[in-house]
Amino acid sequence: MLDFLKNTLARAWLGCALLLIATLSVAGESGGRYQIGTPATSAEVAKWNISVYSTGRNLPAGSGTVLAGEKIYANQCQSCHGESGKGGLGDALVGGVGSLASAKPLRTVGSFWPNAPTIFDYIRRAMPMSAPLSLTNDEVYAVTGYVLYLNKLLERDTIVDAQVLANIQMPNREGFVLDDR
Amino acid sequence: MSNNKKNKASRRTFLQKAAAGATGLISGAALSQANVSSDSQVLGTDPFKSMKVPGTPVGSNLYGVPSKYERAAVRHLRPADKQYLSSSSRTPLQELDGIITPNGLFYERHHNGIPTIDPAEHKLMLHGLVERALVFTLDDLRRFPSESKIYFLECSGNPDYKVFGKTAAEANGLVSCAEWTGVKLKTVLQEAGVKSSAKWIIAEGADGAGLNRSIPIEKCLDDALLVYSQNGERLRPEQGYPLRLFLPGFEGNMSVKWLRRLEVSDIALHSREETSKYTDLYPDGKAREFSFVMEAKSIITRPSGQQKLAQKGFHEISGIAWSGRGKIARVEVSVDDGRTWSVAQLQSPVLDKALTRFRLPWTWDGSSAVILSRAIDETGYVQPSLEDLVKTRGVNSVYHNNAITKWKISENGEVTNARLS
Numbered sequence: 001m002l003d004f005l006k007n008t009l010a011r012a013w014l015g016c017a018l019l020l021i022a023t024l025s026v027a028g029e030s031g032g033r034y035q036i037g038t039p040a041t042s043a044e045v046a047k048w049n050i051s052v053y054s055t056g057r058n059l060p061a062g063s064g065t066v067l068a069g070e071k072i073y074a075n076q077c078q079s080c081h082g083e084s085g086k087g088g089l090g091d092a093l094v095g096g097v098g099s100l101a102s103a104k105p106l107r108t109v110g111s112f113w114p115n116a117p118t119i120f121d122y123i124r125r126a127m128p129m130s131a132p133l134s135l136t137n138d139e140v141y142a143v144t145g146y147v148l149y150l151n152k153l154l155e156r157d158t159i160v161d162a163q164v165l166a167n168i169q170m171p172n173r174e175g176f177v178l179d180d181r
Numbered sequence: 182m183s184n185n186k187k188n189k190a191s192r193r194t195f196l197q198k199a200a201a202g203a204t205g206l207i208s209g210a211a212l213s214q215a216n217v218s219s220d221s222q223v224l225g226t227d228p229f230k231s232m233k234v235p236g237t238p239v240g241s242n243l244y245g246v247p248s249k250y251e252r253a254a255v256r257h258l259r260p261a262d263k264q265y266l267s268s269s270s271r272t273p274l275q276e277l278d279g280i281i282t283p284n285g286l287f288y289e290r291h292h293n294g295i296p297t298i299d300p301a302e303h304k305l306m307l308h309g310l311v312e313r314a315l316v317f318t319l320d321d322l323r324r325f326p327s328e329s330k331i332y333f334l335e336c337s338g339n340p341d342y343k344v345f346g347k348t349a350a351e352a353n354g355l356v357s358c359a360e361w362t363g364v365k366l367k368t369v370l371q372e373a374g375v376k377s378s379a380k381w382i383i384a385e386g387a388d389g390a391g392l393n394r395s396i397p398i399e400k401c402l403d404d405a406l407l408v409y410s411q412n413g414e415r416l417r418p419e420q421g422y423p424l425r426l427f428l429p430g431f432e433g434n435m436s437v438k439w440l441r442r443l444e445v446s447d448i449a450l451h452s453r454e455e456t457s458k459y460t461d462l463y464p465d466g467k468a469r470e471f472s473f474v475m476e477a478k479s480i481i482t483r484p485s486g487q488q489k490l491a492q493k494g495f496h497e498i499s500g501i502a503w504s505g506r507g508k509i510a511r512v513e514v515s516v517d518d519g520r521t522w523s524v525a526q527l528q529s530p531v532l533d534k535a536l537t538r539f540r541l542p543w544t545w546d547g548s549s550a551v552i553l554s555r556a557i558d559e560t561g562y563v564q565p566s567l568e569d570l571v572k573t574r575g576v577n578s579v580y581h582n583n584a585i586t587k588w589k590i591s592e593n594g595e596v597t598n599a600r601l602s
Contacts, residue, residue, distance in 0.1 A: 036325060037315035037321055044316075051385065101464065129293055179461075
């Protein structure tokens, strides 16, 4: 009698366990979803997303002049990057063109960076170091333009916008190859 | 009540007997005197010193710290960096045993300091080429099935080709190893439904550098993790609290800390951190980009630079080996500057993309010696000498230097980096 009871209980437990496993696999695998997370609208995504691709994808509206960039540079960048981008506490931003295959390569915006839109991306998200994300989009266009002007890649009277940045041919555009180790 | 008293009494008697027995082993004369002092060099001045007073009470330190005698076991900070917001500190490999790096000694590399993030406010957005863009809180992410794995993490600049550290930390301390807990990135991606055109995922940190990197979709669907805990406790702020990406075997920079956004994309960003930095400039002036994998490497941590062998005779040579391509298959050690090699013992467990501890028993005869190790991973790849590496890469490649480190042992027992002596 006792054995019969034990067996029945054991079967019942096994049944429950199998049911539980079946339930879990429905949640986890069959639908591929756990129903976790809150949907985001495209407007929310746009607010959250500040990445600019090397192609210029996702560059924002707006523009800035090289001249305005020169002033921003003097106030917010020069203390680290030096006068006219010659470097200091921060990296040099000019020079080094033709040095990459030498014993002392100098990697700068002019000599090494392959694309201009990512200069905008980096300045907007990370510069100045003491106050990242503090520049407006117009200010970032302006100061990006000034750095490119210092590298003789833009004229002094240029109005810099998404189109201008996407069209600049950087000197080291073809300087990168896929890892072949 | 009376039972308790009896138990206490008998316990006291037992302790007295035990103490008598123990002291009896040391010296019969010491038995009756509490204030024994000894001139014996073996015993020290007072062999009972720590036994005569109660210790520090339980709970004196609700988050424990190492012994005050272990103050040398701290991260190594280069003394003369231009600034310390974008800088690094190194794990004191020479002070550690085993394969797990204590959280307080895990190497650091930040690009604009360590942000302070309230986990209650932190969110991860997953969007781009997905069926539905989703935002996750930390509570959301902890609801997913979790996984714990032991993996090493290494900065790809560990070390520069022209830097020869005095200690193991200075030479190779931008590597550490921990048990990581989180949810598989694949699981979270399935929740959003990745479209077939997806090739890359852009990861972005919520730090003052907004660090952003492009990761191949294959890695994201393989062993990538969204991590919230390290060695059993929540991530340290230095390691990305409250959420980081973890890409086993890939260069550390890609395991984006303080993770706030994942964008599924058809193209890579070619961001500053994957063009201007973290690319490997070769002598022909071309730079290798997307050099993700950390190749097999090892270093002897004991004896190592700035340590000293106090006497001739037996010494265990011990160190760590790792490979971003899988498990360590073998470690070979030479005590004659690479002329002959011995196979070291590997401490189990030998884990995929984790540090592996190796050991070799050695008897030092007191003469000058150069000791070194080389790792061989399960793909058959052999850790190269610096000379061989430089032949193809030159010295301006900055990243992915996995060359052998050599330690020189002088006749007086002092250990130095052989490239500095």
